[in-house]
Amino acid sequence: MRAILAAVAVAVSIGLAAATAGAVEPDEVLDDPVLESRAREVSKGLRCLVCQNQSIDDSDAELARDLRVLVRERLSAGDSNEQVVDYVVSRYGDFVLLNPPFKASTYALWLGPAALAIVGMIAVFAFYRRRGAAAGAAAAAPRPLSEAEKRRLDGLLEDDPR
Amino acid sequence: MRRIVYLVPLAVFLVLAAYFWVGLGKDPQIIPSVLIDQQVPPFALKPIRGRDRGFSSDDLPGQVSLVNIFGSWCVACRIEHPFLMKLKADGVVPIHGIDWREKDPNAGPAWLARFGDPYTLVGDDPESKAAIAFGVTGAPETFIVDARGVIRYKQIGPITPEIWENQLWPIVQKLRAQ
Structure with missing residues (x-):
């Protein structure tokens, strides 16, 4: 100590x-x-x-x-x-x-990092929003199988060698 | 079309990488002078030992001249010196010297006695008074001053025959023609 x-x-x-x-x-x-x-x-x-x-x-x-x-x-x-x-x-x-x-010739220096961070945050936000919307739409209304798809699925299940 | 959006980060990266690449290749010791196209800053230097006349900003107007910052301690000045002697011998342009930061007031004169004295006027600048006024960061540096006493060019580092031919001499000729 x-x-x-x-x-x-x-x-x-x-x-x-x-x-x-x-x-x-x-x-x-x-x-x-x-x-x-x-x-x-x-x-x-x-x-x-x-x-x-x-x-x-x-x-x-x-x-x-x-x-x-x-x-x-x-x-x-x-x-x-x-x-x-x-x-x-x-x-x-x-x-x-x-x-x-802080003057005209140094705006890029002072504001550049903040501008890039804001653009990045907007991009991330937009990306997740779009993905979330797409996932939500898919979860809300799963499209039922068509007749052809049902027949194909039945066929596959019957073909199972077990 | 949407694919292009995914290329944006790559493009940003490439632009930044190009800036950094160029920046890394630059010599950080070379700082662009803010004094170009400005009147020579007022200064008045005492003579070095062995000379009667000093060197002041009032001596400059009248003709195109070079102002060379040197010191007996400066290794690169040794490299440049024979070429300044040649310019002097050829009578190309008057060269004035600022003997910068000599710890021993005899060192500068002794150096000139040993290697030759290419200077029309020389001032002693032990406390960097004129050097700071000229924005000097190291020796040697050479300024081209026009006939009106305006600084027109700054050479950082020794003047070599190539640098003289390609950069300084054309400027001196152009200023004389004006």
């Missing part, structure tokens, strides 16, 4: 450390905690152009460091978070945003 508790404690503390650390070096950190937290927030949404699937907040790449410094300089100079993000996008394009914006 103790061991489990200890393991949980270690896991939680590692998780907390990972959540707060990032790649920000002490010399980059701003004195103003409000500005610094805004810088962290902005940095988490900006892609590192070198390692690509990390944010600049997480990346140790030199270009990421320079971008973090740039974010902090701009925030210190009085830019809003949006202005800083817009500046970086104006240099690197939407690709630099880890969260792609």
Whole structure:
């Protein structure tokens, strides 16, 4: 039991450390905690152009460091978070945003999966409805055998070698 | 006719597979520049050691030129360098350099002293100021800037003789004719 508790404690503390650390070096950190937290927030949404699937907040790449410094300089100079993000996008394009914006060129990205799911559900619904209707019709009114079918059935039964 | 409906999932799959196939073949490091057909971003860089003049965005209007981002630490720049020297020797087009992210301010000048200096103007960019303004993701990158100071093309990676002949040189000629 103790061991489990200890393991949980270690896991939680590692998780907390990972959540707060990032790649920000002490010399980059701003004195103003409000500005610094805004810088962290902005940095988490900006892609590192070198390692690509990390944010600049997480990346140790030199270009990421320079971008973090740039974010902090701009925030210190009085830019809003949006202005800083817009500046970086104006240099690197939407690709630099880890969260792609919702606009005409990304409708397929954002709406595609939902559209496919809806089409799929309609198809499944239609399929079962049709099959259910067909089965219901067959169960409600089993067609009686015709004279010819009856004669053939009798013949088959009589031919039974047993 | 009804049979066709059963082919729809197959068709959807094929279309998606084609997209993914093409996507897998693309180099994720090549990011299309948003700066094409835009004015060169304002920047002003100090000279590297051994030069009197730096390099700023005001130097660009007037004639078609190349802006090349390099660094002494950059292996691919070594590969590209002899060809830039050849362009310089032939006097084809002025090439300006941005010496990017040198940890040691002597490293860039030493590199140019050793392998030759193809640049008309060079700026020192230890903190990526100009590099970020140009949307640079790695070195080498080369921009073609027209006579009005507008970025017209971005080459990611080393310029080879083939790339020069087939892509960059025709653009330079076209811009000069305008």
